[in-house]
Amino acid sequence: MTSIAKPVIPLVALPKNELGLSIRDYEGAISTLCAGCGHDSVTAAISHAFWELSTPPHMIAKLSGIGCSSKTPTYFVRGAHGFNSAHGRMATIATGANAANRELTYIGISGDGDSLSIGLGHLAHAIRRNVNMVYVIENNGVYGLTKGQFSASADIGSRLKKGEANAMAPIDPVLLSLSMGATFLARSFSGDKAQLVPLLEAAVAHNGFALIDVISPCVTFNDHEGSTKSYRFMREHEVKEIETDFVPIRKEIRRSIADNDATEVTMHDGSVVRFRSVPEGYDPYDRQKVEDYIRTRQDRGEIVTGLLYVNEYAADVHALNNTPLQGLNSVPYEKLCPGSDALTKMQQSFR
Amino acid sequence: MEPTNDRNPDYYHKVVDCQWACPAHTDVPGYIRLIAQGRFDDAYMLNRESNVFPGILGRTCDRPCEPACRRTRVDGSPVAICRLKRVAADLKGDVSERLPAIPSQKNGKRVACVGAGPASLTVANDLLPLGYDVVMFEQYERPGGLMRTNIPEFRLPEQVLTDETQVIIDMGVDIRYNSPIASMSNLLNEGFDAIFVGVGAPRGKELHIPGRHEETGDSHIFIGIDWLESVAFGHVDQIGERVLIIGVGNTAMDCCRSSRRLGGVDIKVMARRPREYFKASPWELDDAEEENVEIIVNHAPKRFVLENGILVGMEFDVLSWNENASKSEILETVFLPCDDVILAIGQENAFPWIERDLGIEFGEWDVPIVDDVTFESTLAGVYFGGDAAFGPKNIIWAVAHGHEAAKSIHAHCSQLDVRDREPLTMTLESTKMGMNEWRYHNDYNPSSRQKMNHVELSKRFASLELEVELGFNPEQTAREVQRCLNCDIQTAFQAPLCIECDACIDICPVQCLTITENGDEDALRARLSAPALNPAQALYVSAALPQTGRVMVKDENVCVHCGLCAERCPTSAWDMEEFELRIPYAGDSGLLTIPVRRSAKSVSEVR
Numbered sequence A: 001m002t003s004i005a006k007p008v009i010p011l012v013a014l015p016k017n018e019l020g021l022s023i024r025d026y027e028g029a030i031s032t033l034c035a036g037c038g039h040d041s042v043t044a045a046i047s048h049a050f051w052e053l054s055t056p057p058h059m060i061a062k063l064s065g066i067g068c069s070s071k072t073p074t075y076f077v078r079g080a081h082g083f084n085s086a087h088g089r090m091a092t093i094a095t096g097a098n099a100a101n102r103e104l105t106y107i108g109i110s111g112d113g114d115s116l117s118i119g120l121g122h123l124a125h126a127i128r129r130n131v132n133m134v135y136v137i138e139n140n141g142v143y144g145l146t147k148g149q150f151s152a153s154a155d156i157g158s159r160l161k162k163g164e165a166n167a168m169a170p171i172d173p174v175l176l177s178l179s180m181g182a183t184f185l186a187r188s189f190s191g192d193k194a195q196l197v198p199l200l201e202a203a204v205a206h207n208g209f210a211l212i213d214v215i216s217p218c219v220t221f222n223d224h225e226g227s228t229k230s231y232r233f234m235r236e237h238e239v240k241e242i243e244t245d246f247v248p249i250r251k252e253i254r255r256s257i258a259d260n261d262a263t264e265v266t267m268h269d270g271s272v273v274r275f276r277s278v279p280e281g282y283d284p285y286d287r288q289k290v291e292d293y294i295r296t297r298q299d300r301g302e303i304v305t306g307l308l309y310v311n312e313y314a315a316d317v318h319a320l321n322n323t324p325l326q327g328l329n330s331v332p333y334e335k336l337c338p339g340s341d342a343l344t345k346m347q348q349s350f351r
Numbered sequence B: 001m002e003p004t005n006d007r008n009p010d011y012y013h014k015v016v017d018c019q020w021a022c023p024a025h026t027d028v029p030g031y032i033r034l035i036a037q038g039r040f041d042d043a044y045m046l047n048r049e050s051n052v053f054p055g056i057l058g059r060t061c062d063r064p065c066e067p068a069c070r071r072t073r074v075d076g077s078p079v080a081i082c083r084l085k086r087v088a089a090d091l092k093g094d095v096s097e098r099l100p101a102i103p104s105q106k107n108g109k110r111v112a113c114v115g116a117g118p119a120s121l122t123v124a125n126d127l128l129p130l131g132y133d134v135v136m137f138e139q140y141e142r143p144g145g146l147m148r149t150n151i152p153e154f155r156l157p158e159q160v161l162t163d164e165t166q167v168i169i170d171m172g173v174d175i176r177y178n179s180p181i182a183s184m185s186n187l188l189n190e191g192f193d194a195i196f197v198g199v200g201a202p203r204g205k206e207l208h209i210p211g212r213h214e215e216t217g218d219s220h221i222f223i224g225i226d227w228l229e230s231v232a233f234g235h236v237d238q239i240g241e242r243v244l245i246i247g248v249g250n251t252a253m254d255c256c257r258s259s260r261r262l263g264g265v266d267i268k269v270m271a272r273r274p275r276e277y278f279k280a281s282p283w284e285l286d287d288a289e290e291e292n293v294e295i296i297v298n299h300a301p302k303r304f305v306l307e308n309g310i311l312v313g314m315e316f317d318v319l320s321w322n323e324n325a326s327k328s329e330i331l332e333t334v335f336l337p338c339d340d341v342i343l344a345i346g347q348e349n350a351f352p353w354i355e356r357d358l359g360i361e362f363g364e365w366d367v368p369i370v371d372d373v374t375f376e377s378t379l380a381g382v383y384f385g386g387d388a389a390f391g392p393k394n395i396i397w398a399v400a401h402g403h404e405a406a407k408s409i410h411a412h413c414s415q416l417d418v419r420d421r422e423p424l425t426m427t428l429e430s431t432k433m434g435m436n437e438w439r440y441h442n443d444y445n446p447s448s449r450q451k452m453n454h455v456e457l458s459k460r461f462a463s464l465e466l467e468v469e470l471g472f473n474p475e476q477t478a479r480e481v482q483r484c485l486n487c488d489i490q491t492a493f494q495a496p497l498c499i500e501c502d503a504c505i506d507i508c509p510v511q512c513l514t515i516t517e518n519g520d521e522d523a524l525r526a527r528l529s530a531p532a533l534n535p536a537q538a539l540y541v542s543a544a545l546p547q548t549g550r551v552m553v554k555d556e557n558v559c560v561h562c563g564l565c566a567e568r569c570p571t572s573a574w575d576m577e578e579f580e581l582r583i584p585y586a587g588d589s590g591l592l593t594i595p596v597r598r599s600a601k602s603v604s605e606v607r
Helices: A038-053 A068-075 A090-100 A112-118 A120-129 A173-179 A193-205 A231-237 A257-261 A287-299 A317-321 A340-349 B009-015 B017-021 B028-036 B040-051 B054-060 B070-075 B081-091 B118-130 B158-169 B184-188 B224-232 B250-261 B282-290 B395-413 B474-483 B503-507 B521-527 B564-568
Strands: A060-064 A081-084 A105-111 A133-139 A184-189 A209-215 A243-247 A263-266 A272-277 A306-310 B110-114 B133-137 B174-176 B194-197 B221-223 B242-246 B266-270 B294-296 B299-307 B310-321 B328-337 B340-343 B382-384 B425-430 B432-434 B489-493 B513-516 B539-541 B551-555 B574-582
Touching: A038 A068, A038 A133, A038 A193, A038 A209, A038 B503, A060 A068, A060 A090, A068 A081, A068 A105, A068 A133, A081 A090, A090 A105, A090 A120, A090 A133, A090 A317, A105 A112, A112 A120, A112 A133, A112 A173, A120 A133, A120 A173, A120 A209, A133 A193, A173 A184, A173 A209, A173 A287, A173 A306, A184 A193, A193 A209, A193 A243, A193 A306, A243 A306, A272 A306, A287 A306, B009 B017, B009 B425, B009 B574, B017 B028, B028 B040, B028 B081, B028 B474, B040 B054, B040 B081, B040 B395, B054 B081, B054 B158, B054 B395, B081 B474, B110 B118, B118 B133, B118 B158, B118 B194, B118 B395, B184 B194, B194 B395, B221 B224, B224 B250, B224 B340, B242 B250, B250 B266, B250 B282, B250 B340, B282 B294, B299 B328, B310 B340, B382 B395, B489 B551, B503 B513, B503 B564, B513 B521, B521 B539, B564 B574
Parallel strands: A060 A081, A060 A105, A105 A133, A133 A209, A184 A209, B110 B133, B110 B194, B133 B174, B194 B382, B221 B340, B242 B266, B242 B340, B266 B294
Antiparallel strands: A184 A306, A243 A272, A263 A272, B299 B310, B310 B328, B425 B574, B489 B574, B513 B551, B539 B551
């Protein structure tokens, strides 16, 4: 929270994207979150990614549920469509919106409470349907909005501000989604925009459900000694062995000789995700290996970040349901709803 | 880069562009905030501390502060600093109680000041409270020097000038009017402990071209500053209808506008070079042109044309200049008829009254050799300041010289080394009042620069005394004060507290903050959130940050001091701290005598 809105300074020349917009055009209202909240950095990263991709603001739909995290869509891309749903139901609204108008870019922002407790069932089904959207979990391990109780993502042994340790096993959104067949899985850290921005861009380019679990420290209730989701803990335990670049479709791909071994994934829209380095034996298309790698590192107390798994060839929600190529919102009403005669005719056919 | 040493007062001083550019280092944002609060007396006194003549300078200053003003880089035009200074001076009440007290017991030292202009008066202002006897020799019957003789009353009302000069004289200057000094040698023999020469640059430059000295009868060719002086003292009260002004500096502007009021109708200011090379301040050019004075470029005077010994006009070579105006060629020669010509092509120092065998050495151009820090000549105990020291500058420079010379005189009279100067120091004090609450108005105000209202053109020329600028009205003042960006409220950073959450970087409206790996300056400048393109503005580089060892870098160029970085900082690593430059004046080092408190400002130590 700040006392004043971020002012617009006339002469300060900020760079423009292909639409002639500056990053200020991809900002939203002034944040009312706590000073230093990781979510504000995620917000800034999202603004940056959409600005860099030159996505027209009116072609973006931003959705959320309930929680500190779910306030954040207010704070980016003020020109986008928005929907603030009931607690845990963001995935369902996104699915419906996506079905109605497949032409928008969908980004849902959720938190560890919204997604891993009340909304876990809906998250699971959005993954199952491979809804074409970016699903960001701003994961801080606590319920910040209700003063800092452990959430479902709190690690065993992680301590609250007053000292008590968590005893229950955490739900890891990445491992969970991996086991359920998610097609784009990444983990990142709000304090590392250099990594987070390209991941967001790649997630936007991905055709299907792209989940990014962003460790986003709660500066008020979970940034102390003993927390496993603090800025300091992340900086000491983050493992960045998987390095990826995102090359937008419009940019010429330059590669140095050293990059020759790099694996490239061409995304649905023609842009490219390039794995600059991965640990030996790592295969980002092999679910079993990915899971082994994440678990092995987790057992060592390390948090692996980067683009962990990608499958660009899975059918998305529209392919699975054989929906028309144009958005349903632009299909003529008579076609969408052929009338009672047609209904009667169809019902007759079931007799 | 090495971490920035923000304990060096120069670093934060430089961030306050106006104060850094001002020769007297006036605390501009400080007094603008006082004006914003309606504290005109306080604003006036804060001004007076450094620049001594706020009322005069609020109308006549050459404003080195304004081109430097950060607001120019933010919305294209600087804060109207000078006009706001005038607001404080116009609206102040009686401040006599707050002027430095003059001790009844003197310290036994006598100082002579030659000339009663701004430099000498500043010396007297600084030395009288310390118990000095100051004797001031003035060639005319009234004080003020060039401020009186060369600045017309329609720009600087006589009352304003008299008020501010008299305040100093009333501190107890033993002023001797109509007393030009004819011999330095004699003055030295009078046993003063120190002598300050503040006689200005009293000689207008001549134009030696054919016809200059061939007039018979009354001359119609005048030297600008002499002519202005005659106007000021009422010796000249009319001029011909067609007047040519040669030269295009600020004196030329005063000459053409004075001519307009003394009967001139067709007035042309003749410039040799194109407009971008004019010496006059842009606003003075605007004011002259508003009064239908024609400014003609690329005309070089060739000769005065006389008929029967009477001036009838001038011939000019019309020039064509190359791109950077270093070379010209003559296109043609033209004749311009006129009744009078005023030469305003510069002025120079003249010291016919200083004998050359006294130990006061003269250098090139026949001007005395003066130390640019102590203002001492080669003869210990003799000081020069104002235009007399380094040639024609502006009032604010004379004031700055006066302060420095007073310090030297005080050291000299205390048998101390005049080169041993007290350094500038600073105080930094948090402006935090509470959660996101500051002791200053931190929101950016988008108002544009307020335009000065002038007396209507039709009424303006009725008298020479009618002040043209009306001053800001309350609404204009209220808007203009909010344009100041409070550059003295510094973004102070404490690296050990930073958790690198990026909150400050995300919120900064001008993207002037970056956390990055350290490197050399060029590398850092290229690597910032927004590339730092103005190398004249410093980069702040923090010590290594605790979690990653990277550094916080701030490009000072367009920071608007909105304080959002500090509001968003969860650990108070950023704070908005008021920088106050402490300028040592004579007596502040407690050398000789009676300590004097200049003003009732709080003194706080650097944290």
